[in-house]
Amino acid sequence: MSLILSWACRAGLAVTLGSLAACSSLQSTEDNFLGVITPYRVEVVQGNVVTREMAAAIRPGMSRTQVRDILGSPLLTDIFHADRWDYLFTIRRQGAQPQRRRVTAWFDGEQLTRLEADDLPSEKEFVDSIDTFKRSRKVPQLALTEEQLKALPAPAPRPAEETPPPAPLRSYPPLEPSGG
Template sequence: MKAKVLILLLPIALATSACSVANFLTPYKLDIPQGNEITADQVAKLKTGMTHSQVRFLLGTPLLTDPFHANRWDYLYSDARAGVLRDKKSYVLIFEGDSLVSFSGETLPAPAKFQSAETSVASAVTPAPAAKE
């Protein structure tokens, strides 16, 4: 009787332990940002009438160029953390000939300004008053 119960419970025990082992052996999932990061400060520099080369210099090469719509450039950005899509943005530029006509879409926030190490140290340290003789 005990042998029959053991034979019936053994596959269940092996199956449940295999699930926990599979979770333990799952590979690390990388944080993967992909595409063009278009920030608000970059978009502030865009102006209608800019040429293809000026826009490419400012924003970089677009991720997608549609061969059927050569006048449209799509800048796409996605950010996946631990295998989960957290952020997805797209920015579209429309050209007429070689000049920019319109642009719209979602941008990333402008990066914070960096302070130089000398500035932060200089403001933190105040000179000692000179000794009177």
């Protein structure tokens, strides 16, 4: 009897291990289950996005308030390094490469002395780098060509504006009694 149970336990263990091995081989390297189901991953964004255009607007001699207005509040300020603001930015988005950038603003009192930054992308480059849909987008045309302007119908003439009748004259009692 114990020999049969021992053999059944071994067979059950072999089937279980074989099933687990088969399941792991069905998963692809992209963390898809059976190539169809992709688990949700939380998008993690930390810090301020600082683009090339924003950094170009910063000039030495600006006040801390002016720098904050353009770049936003710094992610790191340190009481031991009061002359330094650190802007760190990280993003992990499913389907896009993780990104990390650092911008450091150096101050002398209330005035900016210099701005040190990693290679910053333009706004368009940043948006393209996090766009996970990668479909072609048709950009709408915002201005008419000369031919399209000529094809437009002429505007209808405006009717002559009538002058409104004058407001009736009203007599109101004085706000304060007249002293006499």
